[in-house]
Amino acid sequence: MNSTFVANSPAQNEDTTIRNDGWWPDLDLSDFKADYRIATDNDDDRLSQVVIAAILEINSVAADWKKRQEATDLSSVPAPQIDGESEKVILYRNAVFYRAKSLLVAGRRDHDTTNSGHDRANRLDDSNDEWMRMSTDSVNNLTDRKRFDAELL
Template sequence: MNDFVSVAPISAHAAHDPNPPRVEPILKGDGWYPDIDLRDVRVVLRLDGTVTDARLFDAVVEGIAHAADVLHAWRVKCEASGAADLAATHPRQVAGESVQVRRYRRAVYGWAHALVLERYRGYDTSQSGTRRVDAVALSPDEARRDAYWALGDIVGRRRLTVEAI
């Protein structure tokens, strides 16, 4: 049995808005987690203009939500112990900033990067283009691994890598 679904065509005007809504570059944290600057995300992840601000915003929002979900139980314990914010959960600083804040950003950036990579694998689908992308680009799985390692580092969970033989 075959199913067929038909949808109304999208007009050219609706498909491409020449003046997309402006996306604020700073995503405000909730006071416990730090703010995320989309300009910094773009630089760190080396994203060019093919990833629109709106799509980057969406991926980073999901990264923030996912990190918060994974850290929820740990955060509740930390707040019960008197931690006013993420930075207060660990005394160490690197380059004048809490390592926990840096790890949180790495987790958010990693998750957002995985989402972006899945959508923008590359426009050159020729064999040479695929080899070039594979040689240079981080895979979505590697970006997710980096994000989960960062979240594990925040809560103090040791890393373990196992390979099946």
């Protein structure tokens, strides 16, 4: 008796678009995976959950700014075009994807109690902080929040 077993990789959803609320743009998981070097051990279901969580956070943070807009959707808000795309749409996508990457990094924090485990966890914390900072900067730019420098006396 001769049998052959072939292991198949987990099926990935063919439609990788995450539908937003109609005002904010839909986002594509394939863009997130390609642009942010997402590890292949993250399946589309996990990535979808993380990107949806990031969308909810960014939409909430920018809700007051959105209410002040007279446009029918984000791409209609007056803004410079970069390579044929609204600067506002680019900033929104970056804010969401940076936040999603931060959530992924935070979820990978190692619980190893060895010195090498602590070092790796500290590097992940630094990386997580950097992704969150970039997300916050993108939201601030999107919503026209001015940054300022404070000087201690």
